[in-house]
Amino acid sequence: MTIEDYYADLVARGVRLADEDGRLRCAAPAGVLTDALLKEVSARKDELLAHLAERRVPLSYPQEQLWVAHRLDPAGCAYHEPVLVELEGLLQPTALRRALDAVYHRHEALRTVYPTHRGRPHQVVLEPGPCPLTVADLTDLPPEAREEAARQWVEREVRRPFDLTTGPVLRAVLLTLDAERYRLLLTRHHIAGDGWSLGLLLRDLGDAYGAARSGRPPTPPPNDVRYTDFAEWQRAVRRRDPLGTRGAERVRALRGAPVGLRLPAPEDLAPGTREAPVARTVDVRLEAGPAAGVRALADHARVTPFTVLLTAYAAVLGHCCDQDDILIGSPVAGRPRAEYEDVVGTFANLLPIRVRLDGDPSLDTLLRRVHTEVMDALEARDVPFGALVAEIAPGRRFDAEPLCQATFSLQNLPSTEVPLPGLRVTLLPAPQVAPKHALAAIATPSDGGYAVTFSVDPARVTEETARAVADGFVRVLSGAAADPGLTVADILGPAGPRPVQGHTVAVDATGAARTEPSHSDSAGATAPAGPMTPTQRRLAELWRDLLALPEDVTPDVHANFFDLGGDSIKLTQLLAWVMDAFGIDLPVRRIHALLDIASLASAIDDAVKDRDEAADATLAALVRDVEELTEEELRKRLS
Template sequence: MSDIIKEIASLPPEPRELIEGLLEKIEKKEAFQLSEVAGRIVKLPPEQRELVKSVLKRAMSAGNGGGGRPSPPPLVALPRKEGVNVLPVSFAQQRLWLLDQIAPGDPAYNQPYGVLLKADIDAATLEKAIGEVVRRHESLRTTFSAVDGQPVQVISPSQTFKLSQRDLRGLAPQEREAEARRLAVEEGRRPFDLKQGPLLRGLLLRVGEQEHILVVTLHHIVFDGLSLIAMVREIGALYVAIRLGQPSPLPELRIQYADFAVWQREWLSGETLETHLAYWRRQLGGELPVLKLPSFKPQPAVQGSAGATYPVRLSPELTKSLRELSWRTDVSLYMTLLAAFNVLLYRYTGQEDVVVGSPIAGHTRAELEGLIGFFVNTLVLRTDLSGEPSFRELLGRVREVCLGAYAHQDVPFERLVEELQPERNKGRTPLFQVLLGLFNPQRQLLQASGLTVEVIDVNIGTSKFDLSLYLYDQPDEVTGFIEYSTDVLDEAAVERLAENFDVLLRAAVA
């Protein structure tokens, strides 16, 4: 693989980004379909096309080989009865349900998104389109109850979707923007009742003759970031079809999220589970360090969800240098950023044993493509910084940590907590207190038949961890933000931390 990485470094941006995306999926053992890249491959020059094809062949081989590990059972649709169906929850849903029992209605796990619609939108048609998405995906008409003290998914056969509306065109432009932001935050913070539902809300703000903002808020227990892509694309396709009087262009779904939840529990048991857990016991055995960030505030006795964000931007020049360093040292951009983040945390805390959470998509099977639900998993990455390693030596350590975690990513974070049984402390999250995520943004998700759809951020002032660094790998630069707990840190401290991270990265590529 190192030979091909060297070749990639000299390629033009389009084939390079295409191959990097494939390599990332291979490395993380994520499923992908040829349809995702076929259209881009045929447009490449012949020699570049052959290189991409060679990576694809390796991907298919990696996906089918399994390294001698037992193959998972097929993911199939379970029979449904007429009316309401009650089925088991996934491991991830179980943890969020438990957290909701402790703090009912806490907005920390609300998932609000702003979707900018550039067109003369017909609200009734949009409402029908979203209603059809709800019909297609059981997860969007699911609530949660307890049977013998354990949570279960309660899937309704149908659910009426009602789209709220506000027209802001009567306000001055500056007031309009401020009011749209206020309404989006208010909607995003409104609590959900997991038992009563619904766990999806929509608010359409008209801010111009050809401009609307659709504020979609869901509870994380039925939704994650990748689901947003599927949902927005389906809404767009259905909106256009309904407006033109055409039938739905979308094929019926073969499986639903509840099928995945049952499959996950059957697959992660017995010898398979024990093989994965053996790795995590070795990696996270002993007393796990608690990262003690310098703070003028005492650690709260009970962890709250109040938070704020601070923007981060790595210049195009720095981003280019980081990518080049990653290619030369046979690591991904994420690994390079994680190594620098570990150094930053070491400089702040003096701790050589550093544990960082890392979100991973969790779509490890092709059958899950396009399905809406809570698939994302969190890996626990523990790095040893002892012995004063050079940055390149540290990159090697981080690479081994990441590859080991990717190979054993099937164990849900919730199951890991249950197995390791860390010391319970209501003032912090178990296993790790800081998180680093790198994502490939897809801001403009649709442009067809006069409809342009673009995602915009909605910040509702919450934080799940003491400190989270969310980065987006843009074509020319890396941008993002730090989300931090205002019970632990203040803005001045986070601003200095962001500046020091930039300085560390520049030193790493110097």
């Protein structure tokens, strides 16, 4: 067995290896490091130490999805995770700075960067240093202007891009409003931590601030387990079979499911060209009475309240889209072992849940149908979402939403608190960032009821749709609680998509909306084969190199990049090469249409033509103006 295979086998068993000044340190769950295994490891110690010195720590599956999304849109803010709090009282800024530094030191994911080697990303944990903190004093402004200035500060900061190659992936801003009132904004990139991680960060920040305020060293205990351990373990476990038995079962269950939703889009939509604005939200509240009806319905059907809420959401979506088969994504914690519960990092996984609405079932029947599907999905909760996508929809692995454009989650995370001793701390509404999904619903238990937020991407789905879904959601739950034998049509009336300017808009996995005419005379038509253009030939050579095709094989110009063995990371390499080699910039939202040589070559030729025409126009204008320009102005224009 090669040392690479042997190391991966140890990691898959849960063994953690580290080089401590030339000594091999081993740690593992109880019962794993038997005497026989320790003897085996000792015999290969020198090989293992050499491998540790040379290895590059891979990204976990969730991290890889986020890295690809960032490469798609490096200036976007959809995966920025801000938390904003107001602090009232006698804040000690020095103690706060020391507390932030202590948290930054303890959690390696906060100071990890993601450079590439031969086009593939890996993790590098930077040495401990000060947490990036910006302090701004707004007290010189008139009192009435401070709130607006603070709002502008926050808005700029949460939208400021991250550089995952160099970091940082966490930024802090402290705004002083007056002598006893402050705003603290923490902004992380999602690659540095999930929702559970936020609670850990704020808990440790409170403990460290209390220690620093009291004059004690704000040093939290070190973590025995690191996020890089999880990433290596996850990759090692799934090294040869990313899906496993349960994943293969899920692939069979999900294969053939539609990966788009026919949702109404804005009338002024220009497909593939608009950048996503901040999300628009519609909030509803289920008071204690209706919430009790949800729980009673769950007891009656012997399902969970989550299943009841998800069923209502799916039923309304299917009704709105006139679809009897839909996929909804639901996030799960993804921390497979208790030892990871105190580790900051991105563990969350997305479960695609297939809901079939065919046959006009009663809500009682639909609840049981959805319950079975949810249980099946949970059985495979550890199967990486990216591995499912690679098998079910390989041509969509590079899309921002490869399978699920709608999501639903029931919040079960610990309440977010910021315990800073000596201060009154108020958690303010999170600043809005770009939406991750076309449509998302989040239900949060609150005072015996549920607060439910429906969030839409207004570039792809109308705000009216969100209001219609929210209204239908409440009506379906009320109707089902009164009589589970009713169907969705009984409650909401006949199903059907609402037209927009004579067509229906399907939100597909490309991250943009596309129109669907009522008929087509040329569906499936392809251009006749012919000699390759010069651009196509250059792309075919790169295609062959990236995909390791035999030298005597010339890729079909209409073959899909993923069908030939490409993956998301290889496609980022391809696009970077294209933009550098041809001196052009391809819009991010066009990438989904450029997965074959013919399409990509056509886009390149168009972009080069537009670039050259613009340069010619600029030169012509310069020639016309040259006689009127000073020598200094002429130099500037020429540059």
